[in-house]
Amino acid sequence: MKSSSTSSIILILILVLLNLYSINSTYLPECAEIINKYIGNSAPYVGIQMTMVDQSGLVTYARGRSLSCCQQYPDMIMGTMNYPAVFSNSTNCNGLNGADLVQPFHVTGVRSLFYDRGSFYFRSNGSVQVSLVEGQGQYSFNLTYCKDKILVGHTDSRSFVFHLSNVNWGSIGTETCGDAPRPPFPNPAAPSNKVSTTSTLQASWNEGSNYYSLWETTIQNTGGVIINNLVLASTMQLKDATTMWRMNTVSPGKYTPVDPSLGPNQSYKFSFIKVGHDYPIFTVAN
CATH class of the missing domain: 2.60.40.290 (Immunoglobulin-like)
Structure with missing residues (x-):
């Protein structure tokens, strides 16, 4: 009886692992379809917002633009900027007596998220490569949910949510108190006089x-x-x-x-x- 129970538990664990593996390794046609709408677009850049959540609860938000793409890599959306990011436990805000205070998403705590353009890209088949700075690791995964402009993927330690747009986002950290709200850069105006x-x-x-x-x-x-x-x-x-x-x-x-x-x-x-x-x-x- 004990052997049968142990075998059942092992079988359940195997099924769970296989299910997780299949979720993270299956190419979803709807994801590839959305990504391909932005590859080779007449507008050379794609505006991307991204949010990451790790197992400790740390939330990271970044935004920037990516190239869509080029002759050398015709099947990619590839990052072109270092994507300034804000974090949910920023300590770059001086408090009383010069002590640092934990202040979520404070813009003085902006840090670069990637090393270079090769550190972040989507492929047309729905796979994603993310290499984070400061020893935060390298992640390769397939998107597991895609709808309209929202793309979602995960690894065993992080979840990623991306929002794609035909317009470019301004860099985080350039805002100052009193600034008027800044929308993303508008699409080019309709042709006037051709x-x-x-x-x-x-x-x-x-x-x-x-x-x-x-x-x-x-x-x-x-x-x-x-x-x-x-x-x-x-x-x-x-x-x-x-x-x-x-x-x-x-x-x-x-x-x-x-x-x-x-x-x-x-x-x-x-x-x-x-x-x-x-x-x-x-x-x-x-």
């Missing part, structure tokens, strides 16, 4: 109390005729008169490409440094 503009954040920093960001903008002629003497208008504030490249200033807030003609389906890139981190908006002024 012209579209798409801007990509290259870097952001502060100099004292002043915040600046470096952007690259692509102008695309989506029509079938040559566009001459295009003028774009924007309400953004440049850092100074020397911080826009490959565009001439027509008048305050209005700019024209150095090359005056843009053929059908051709694109033109220019760069600039502006005040603030908000997404720059351009409209066709002529």
Whole structure:
């Protein structure tokens, strides 16, 4: 009788382990279908928010953008930034008498989550690779639940929830008290006069109390005729008169490409440094 009972327990344990293994190793078609919507998208970047929970109850939240992807890795969504993250037990907030206080998700406790772009990626088949900094480990797993823009996966020690978007999220830690709420960067505006503009954040920093960001903008002629003497208008504030490249200033807030003609389906890139981190908006002024 004892032998039979022991055998039953062993069988149950084997079934449980097999079930856990199958949950974590089975490719779900719905997950692959969602991921493939973002691979090779006309917008080169995917905005990703991610939340992790480990067995101790530590919660980590991060957001950033990922490349979607490239000729070398056509089946991937690959991270392009280090994904600044906040943690549920941050101790980077000075308390009374200089003592550190545990203050959940305090932005002064922001730390990088990954080493480089190869540390975080999705494959088109629904598999995920996550290599965390600070000795937190490397995790390879398959997504186990996917619906709309939400993807879920787990290992034996952590659970992961991802939210994908066609828009890019700003970096955590750039907010200050009194800032207006910042939505994710909007999708590029609908083409106006057969012209579209798409801007990509290259870097952001502060100099004292002043915040600046470096952007690259692509102008695309989506029509079938040559566009001459295009003028774009924007309400953004440049850092100074020397911080826009490959565009001439027509008048305050209005700019024209150095090359005056843009053929059908051709694109033109220019760069600039502006005040603030908000997404720059351009409209066709002529």
